[in-house]
Structure formats: structure tokens, C-alpha cells
Amino acid sequence: DAKTTQPPSMDCAEGRAANLPCNHSTISGNEYVYWYRQIHSQGPQYIIHGLKNNETNEMASLIITEDRKSSTLILPHATLRDTAVYYCIVRGGFSGSARQLTFGSGTQLTVLP
Amino acid sequence: DTAVSQTPKYLVTQMGNDKSIKCEQNLGHDTMYWYKQDSKKFLKIMFSYNNKELIINETVPNRFSPKSPDKAHLNLHINSLELGDSAVYFCASSQSAQGSHEQYFGPGTRLTVT
Numbered sequence: 001d002a003k004t005t006q007p008p009s010m011d012c013a014e015g016r017a018a019n020l021p022c023n024h025s026t027i028s029g030n031e032y033v034y035w036y037r038q039i040h041s042q043g044p045q046y047i048i049h050g051l052k053n054n055e056t057n058e059m060a061s062l063i064i065t066e067d068r069k070s071s072t073l074i075l076p077h078a079t080l081r082d083t084a085v086y087y088c089i090v091r092g093g094f095s096g097s098a099r100q101l102t103f104g105s106g107t108q109l110t111v112l113p
Numbered sequence: 114d115t116a117v118s119q120t121p122k123y124l125v126t127q128m129g130n131d132k133s134i135k136c137e138q139n140l141g142h143d144t145m146y147w148y149k150q151d152s153k154k155f156l157k158i159m160f161s162y163n164n165k166e167l168i169i170n171e172t173v174p175n176r177f178s179p180k181s182p183d184k185a186h187l188n189l190h191i192n193s194l195e196l197g198d199s200a201v202y203f204c205a206s207s208q209s210a211q212g213s214h215e216q217y218f219g220p221g222t223r224l225t226v227t
Contacts, residue, residue, distance in 0.1 A: 032213050043117070043203050043218030044156065051213070085154070091213075100146065100158035100169055101216060 004088045009108040012082075018075040020107050022088030025069040031092050033064060034101070035073045037084040037109075044087065044103075047073065078111045085109075116140050117219035119204050125225045126194055134189045134222045136204030144168075145187035146205040146216065147179060156203070162187050163210040194226045 005023040012018040024033065034049040048055055048062045050071075055062045061074040075082055087106040117138045126132050138145060146169075147159040161169035162181040176192045191198060201221045208214040 034215070038156075041201065041221065041223075043205075043220050044216075046215040046217065049213060049215060100161060101148075101156075102158070103156035105155070 004090055004104055006086075006088050006104065006107045008105065009110070011110050011112055012075075012078045014080060014111050014113050015077055018073075018078040018082065018109055018111070020073040020075075020086050020088075020109060021070065022073070023070045024088070024090045027068050027090050028092075031090045033062065033068075033071050034089040034091055035060070035062065036087045036089065036101070036103075037082075038087070038106070039081075039084040047086075078109075080111050080113060083109060083111045115220075117204055117206055117217050119202075119219040119222050121222060122220065123223050123225075125227065127227055128194055128196060130194050131190070131192045132194060132224070133191070134202055134204075134224070136187045136189070136219055138185055138204075138206040138217070138219075140206055140208075140217060141185075142206040142208050142217075143184055144207045144210045145181065145184070146207075147187065147189050148203040148205060148218075150201040150203060150221070152200070160187075160189075161210070168210060191224075194224075196226050199224055199226045 035047040036044040038044045050062045064071045085106040120135045144163045146161045150156045159173050160179040165181045178190045181187045201223050203221045204219040205216040207216045
């Protein structure tokens with residue numbers, strides 16, 4: 001699986017959009033970009049994933065650049081409960097064997113009141 | 114209803130003991146996983162089962178033995194516990210081992226070996 005690079009920490013004001021960047025310059029054609037978050041010692045929580053197109057769900061939006069070498073997770077209106085470590089993970093989806101998630105160190109997002 | 118549950122939530126034990134952690138998912142998923150999160154907060158895959166069959170076995174000491182009695186359960190048994198086994202262990206499940214299915218994680222079991 002391709003390696004990802006994320007800033008170690010970011011702050012965001014409550015009610016504003018939080019934009020979390022991720023670089024994955026070695027991503028290959030069949031690898032998806034996943035975002036998970038971990039709120040203080042809880043189990044990781046799935047947020048969103050995508051292959052090429054931008055994706056949106058009730059939690060967030062995922063913007064993937066045209067060359068797929070980077071992506072941005074957008075939390076449109078951050079709340080204090082969004083304070084967490086956010087993990088960007090690249091994972092193959094079509095291989096013949098199971099593909100586990102490989103977690104990096106993530107970005108600690110702190111939403112400030 | 115909790116989708117992925119683990120018991121116990123906390124486990125404190127002495128070196129040399131044998132302990133088990135249980136995991137159950139009620140999502141009807143085919144694939145289950147065990148991850149370990151150490152004191153530096155890195156999450157690493159340990160095992161994965163698909164329909165009760167072991168499909169991922171990372172470099173884990175053979176003191177760790179997963180058991181899947183059915184596809185809704187994946188238990189982790191640890192023999193001769195060592196101080197370095199202290200960590201938070203997370204169970205997860207996904208619809209299948211193939212494709213782009215997301216994983217759902219349990220709340221974790223915090224194991225402390227003294």
C-alpha cells in the first residue's frame with residue numbers, strides 16, 4: 001500500500017470548515033483513499049473513502065486531485081466533538097487477498113471554541 | 114445495538130498469565146480483524162479472518178492465538194503475557210475481505226500487564 005504524509009497537528013475554529021490534507025504521491029491505480037478518525041482512545045471510526053472522484057457523505061467531503069497524488073478531507077462545520085486524530089490511509093481494493101488498513105501517525109485536529 | 118463489541122473493556126493481569134479477549138459483531142460481516150495500538154498510539158494489524166478462515170497473520174508472537182468459532186466472533190487468546198503486551202487491542206469487521214469495504218471498529222480492550 002502507498003505511504004501517506006499528513007501534518008502532525010492542526011487547529012480549527014468551531015463552526016468553520018476543517019481542511020485536512022494528505023499526500024500519497026506513490027498511489028497506484030487501484031488504490032483507494034480512506035479517512036478514519038480516532039476520538040481519544042475510542043475505536044477508529046470510518047469517515048469516507050474514494051478512488052478518483054470527489055465524494056461527500058453526511059460526515060465529510062473528500063477531494064482527490066486529478067493526479068490522485070493528494071487529497072483533502074473537509075469537515076464543513078467543525079464542532080468540538082470533531083477533535084480527534086484523523087488518519088488518511090491508502091489501500092488496494094481489488095487484490096486477491098485481504099487488504100488490512102495500515103495506519104500512520106495521522107493529524108491531531110483540535111477544534112477550538 | 115453495538116455493532117462491534119469487545120469484552121472485557123479493561124484487563125489488568127500479571128506477567129506469565131494467560132488471558133482471552135472476546136469480540137462479536139452483529140453486522141453480518143464476513144471478515145474480522147485484530148489490531149494492536151501501542152503506547153505510541155500506532156495501530157497495527159495482527160490477524161484477520163474471513164468466514165472463520167485465517168487470512169492475515171502478521172509478525173506476531175505465537176503466544177497470540179486467534180480463534181473464530183463462527184463468522185460473528187473472533188477471540189484473541191494470549192499465553193504467557195509479557196510487559197510488552199500492554200496495549201489497547203481493537204477488533205474490527207468489514208463486509209468482506211475484497212473490494213473497498215470500510216471497517217467498523219470495536220471500543221477496544223485496554224490490557225495492562227504488571
